Amino acid sequence: MPLKLEIVTPEARIFSDEVDTVVLPGFEGEMGVLPSHAPLVTTLQCGELRYTKAGKVTELAVGEGLVEVTGNTTRVLTDMAMHCDEIDEKSVEDALARAKQTLESLKQSDNHEEVAAAMAMIQRTTAQLQIKRKRRSV
Numbered sequence: 001m002p003l004k005l006e007i008v009t010p011e012a013r014i015f016s017d018e019v020d021t022v023v024l025p026g027f028e029g030e031m032g033v034l035p036s037h038a039p040l041v042t043t044l045q046c047g048e049l050r051y052t053k054a055g056k057v058t059e060l061a062v063g064e065g066l067v068e069v070t071g072n073t074t075r076v077l078t079d080m081a082m083h084c085d086e087i088d089e090k091s092v093e094d095a096l097a098r099a100k101q102t103l104e105s106l107k108q109s110d111n112h113e114e115v116a117a118a119m120a121m122i123q124r125t126t127a128q129l130q131i132k133r134k135r136r137s138v
Helices: 089-105 112-137
Strands: 003-008 013-019 021-026 029-033 037-044 047-053 056-062 065-071 073-078 081-083
Touching: 003 021, 013 047, 021 037, 037 073, 047 112, 056 112, 089 112
Parallel strands: 003 073
Antiparallel strands: 003 013, 021 029, 021 047, 037 065, 047 056, 056 081, 065 073
């Protein structure tokens, strides 16, 4: 029995199809989902989402969000989901450097929102770089 996987960002539905397995970056580490999984709602952390379909593993860089598992359906609501070929490594490296510089300049600041935004950007860009570099080394 296949597992329906839906990945949605604020911009678009990134993926919607039946898969065999899903591995998600959760708050306490990776979480695997198989068909007939117990119902669950949990947070999604920045990192690598993998799904397997017909023996082929596909990897995406994902941002923070929520995951809802209901029987044979897994819904991922996230602020970012990108395939390896959509990631421009040079642009991501530049964005990571800017975010680190911004965070450094805000260390003494009381503006917690700007600090959180810079930290979120660091997490998202790091996830993208990990996926891109992993695929390059395979």
